[in-house]
Amino acid sequence: MAITFFQTKKRQKKLSLILAAAVIVFLIIMWQGFLKGGAPTTSLIAPLTVKKINIDWQILQSPQIADLQAFEETPPFEDEVGRDNPFIPY
Numbered sequence: 001m002a003i004t005f006f007q008t009k010k011r012q013k014k015l016s017l018i019l020a021a022a023v024i025v026f027l028i029i030m031w032q033g034f035l036k037g038g039a040p041t042t043s044l045i046a047p048l049t050v051k052k053i054n055i056d057w058q059i060l061q062s063p064q065i066a067d068l069q070a071f072e073e074t075p076p077f078e079d080e081v082g083r084d085n086p087f088i089p090y
Contacts, residue, residue: 059065
């Protein structure tokens with residue numbers, strides 16, 4: 001069943017009305033939000049402040065740090081890595 005000339009005209013008319021309505025809604029939103037005027041809103045975000053970082057290297061000399069022990073080293077893996085087909089069940 002072919003679309004006749006009148007059906008395409010009706011579809012274009014409907015689409016053009018929908019487009020016009022969308023443009024009008026967009027313009028109303030823009031007018032309410034930006035162009036209406038008024039004082040700009042204040043920012044709720046505090047301005048960025050840069051603090052100087054002081055590192056106390058004397059803390060490394062404390063007895064609590066001196067009592068810490070390092071982790072034992074793990075040996076490397078000695079078996080064969082992986083399987084031929086990892087998707088088959090064990």
